[in-house]
Amino acid sequence: MASILLIEDDEDLRFTVARALKKEGHAVDEAGAVAEADGLFGARAYDMVVTDVHLGPESGIDFVERVRSEGFAGGVIVVTAFGTVDDAVRAMKLGADDYLQKPVRLQELILIVDRLLELRDQRRRLRLYERLEEVGRADRRPLGESPAWKKALTLAERLASMPVVNRAEDLGSASGGALPTILILGETGAGKGVIARHIHEQSREPDGPFVHVNCSALPGTLIEGELFGHEKGAFTDAKEAREGLFEMADGGTIFLDEIGDLPLELQAKLLTVLEHGRVRRVGATKERSVRVRVLAATNQDLRTGVREGRFREDLLFRLNAFTIEIPPLRDRGDDAVILARSMLDRLRAEYGRNPARFTPAAEAAVRAHRWDGNVRELFNAVQRAAMLSDGDEIGPSDLGLEPGRAKPLAEARPGGADAGGLVFDFERGRHTADKVEKQLMVQALEHTRGNVSKAARLIGMQRSSFRYRVERYGLERLVEEIAQR
Numbered sequence: 001m002a003s004i005l006l007i008e009d010d011e012d013l014r015f016t017v018a019r020a021l022k023k024e025g026h027a028v029d030e031a032g033a034v035a036e037a038d039g040l041f042g043a044r045a046y047d048m049v050v051t052d053v054h055l056g057p058e059s060g061i062d063f064v065e066r067v068r069s070e071g072f073a074g075g076v077i078v079v080t081a082f083g084t085v086d087d088a089v090r091a092m093k094l095g096a097d098d099y100l101q102k103p104v105r106l107q108e109l110i111l112i113v114d115r116l117l118e119l120r121d122q123r124r125r126l127r128l129y130e131r132l133e134e135v136g137r138a139d140r141r142p143l144g145e146s147p148a149w150k151k152a153l154t155l156a157e158r159l160a161s162m163p164v165v166n167r168a169e170d171l172g173s174a175s176g177g178a179l180p181t182i183l184i185l186g187e188t189g190a191g192k193g194v195i196a197r198h199i200h201e202q203s204r205e206p207d208g209p210f211v212h213v214n215c216s217a218l219p220g221t222l223i224e225g226e227l228f229g230h231e232k233g234a235f236t237d238a239k240e241a242r243e244g245l246f247e248m249a250d251g252g253t254i255f256l257d258e259i260g261d262l263p264l265e266l267q268a269k270l271l272t273v274l275e276h277g278r279v280r281r282v283g284a285t286k287e288r289s290v291r292v293r294v295l296a297a298t299n300q301d302l303r304t305g306v307r308e309g310r311f312r313e314d315l316l317f318r319l320n321a322f323t324i325e326i327p328p329l330r331d332r333g334d335d336a337v338i339l340a341r342s343m344l345d346r347l348r349a350e351y352g353r354n355p356a357r358f359t360p361a362a363e364a365a366v367r368a369h370r371w372d373g374n375v376r377e378l379f380n381a382v383q384r385a386a387m388l389s390d391g392d393e394i395g396p397s398d399l400g401l402e403p404g405r406a407k408p409l410a411e412a413r414p415g416g417a418d419a420g421g422l423v424f425d426f427e428r429g430r431h432t433a434d435k436v437e438k439q440l441m442v443q444a445l446e447h448t449r450g451n452v453s454k455a456a457r458l459i460g461m462q463r464s465s466f467r468y469r470v471e472r473y474g475l476e477r478l479v480e481e482i483a484q485r
Helices: 011-023 036-045 058-069 085-093 106-135 147-160 192-199 223-228 264-276 302-307 313-319 335-351 358-368 372-388 431-445 450-459 463-472 476-483
Strands: 003-007 027-031 048-052 077-078 096-103 182-185 210-214 253-257 293-300 320-327
Touching: 003 011, 003 036, 011 027, 011 106, 027 302, 036 058, 036 077, 036 302, 048 058, 048 085, 058 077, 058 085, 077 085, 077 106, 085 096, 085 450, 096 106, 147 192, 182 192, 192 210, 192 253, 264 313, 264 372, 302 313, 335 358, 335 372, 335 476, 431 450, 431 463, 450 463, 463 476
Parallel strands: 003 027, 003 048, 048 077, 077 096, 182 293, 182 320, 210 253, 253 293
Antiparallel strands: none
C-alpha cells in the first residue's frame, strides 16, 4: 500500500481516479488546486504524487519542480490533456517519473503506480545492502554451519575460481566448447539463487554484470527476443534494435533460473550459445560473440523431463558437467536459527522495528519446524513477526509456530490479523510448488475479498509478482467473482 497525493481540478475525474487507487489498497488524499496540495504535502509524508498539469493559476509542473527541489524522493506521475505532451516532457525533465494523457485509462495508471512502487522497494533494498556493506562483515560467505551446506558452498567456490572460456577460438578447437556450465539443484526456496550470486562474486570477474533470468516468468512469445535480443523490424512491435540478456551479461554471469521451464524450441538455441559462445538476435543474419559464465538452476528432475520429451538430452549433458546440490533447510540442523537471527538483524536495520531477539522457545520452534518452503518460508515468518510483534522479543506464536510442533508453511497465528487465520495443509509430496502457491493465493484472495494488494501483502509477495501469477494460474475471473460478491 502507498500513500498518494492526487491533484486534479476536475472533480469527477478526481473522484474516479481516487476510487480506483483506493480499490487497489492505497491511501489517497485529494486536492483540487496547488495551494490545497501544498497544505496537504506539508502535513504528511507521501509515497507518490499524481498531478494534472493545468490547475489554474499555478500548474502541476510548478508543484513538481518545487517538491523535487525540497528533496521529495517519491514517485511523480503527471496527467496531461491531448496535444500538451510538451508540458509532460518538461515536467519529466523537472523530476516527474512518468505521464499519462487524458482521457485517463485507469488500468494504465495502476500499472504505472505498481512499477514506481516496485522501483521504490528496489531502492530501499539497495539502501539496506549499502548500509550492510558499510558495516562490513569479515566473513562474506552465505550463512550456514551444517556439513551439507558447507560441502555445497566449498564446491561452489572451487568452481567459481575457474577461468571463463566461452569461445571456440579461445580453446583452439573447431568443435567449440566452453567453461562447463554449473547446474544448481534444490527445492524451491532452498538458496539456489544465493549460491549462484556467490559463485559470481567469488569468480575472477566479480565486477562484471550478474543477470538473473527466471525462465518460468518470461512470456512464451517473447522469450527468444528477451534472451537473445532482436533487430529493428524483426516483428511488429520491434521499433528499434535491442540487445538480449546474454549480451547484457557479456563479461560477467548469466543465471538461468528454473531452466526446466524453458520451452523446448528454445532449448536448441540455448545449446548453440553454450557450445559456441555466440548469439543471434531475432531477425539478424550475423552472430555476436559473448564471453559469459553460465549458471542454471532447477527444482525439477531433468532426467524425467528428458524421458517425457520436455527437455533435450544433449542440453542436459551440456548443463550437467558440474552439479551443486543445495540441501533443504530441514537437513541443515541449526542453520535455520542462524539464518533467522541474521534475517531479524537485517529487518530491524531496514524497518527500524523493536524486536531484538528470539526467545529460547522461539528458536526451539524454528529448529523443530520442517520448513518445507525452505529459506523463503523462514524469511516470510521472520518478516511477519518482526513487523507485527509489539515487544522486545519474538516468541513462537509471533512466528506462527508452537514449540516442538512443525506447522505448515502458510499457517498464521490462530485468529491472528496478520494472515487472517490462513491455514494450508502441507503433505510432503502431495502437491507441486505451483499448486501450493496457487491454492495459497486463492485463500488470500478469498480472505481479502479480491483485493490484490492486500492479498499480496498477506503472503509476503510483491504486488507485481502476485499480479503476474494471477495471470499465470488463470485466476483473473476468480478475482472478479470474489470482488463482486
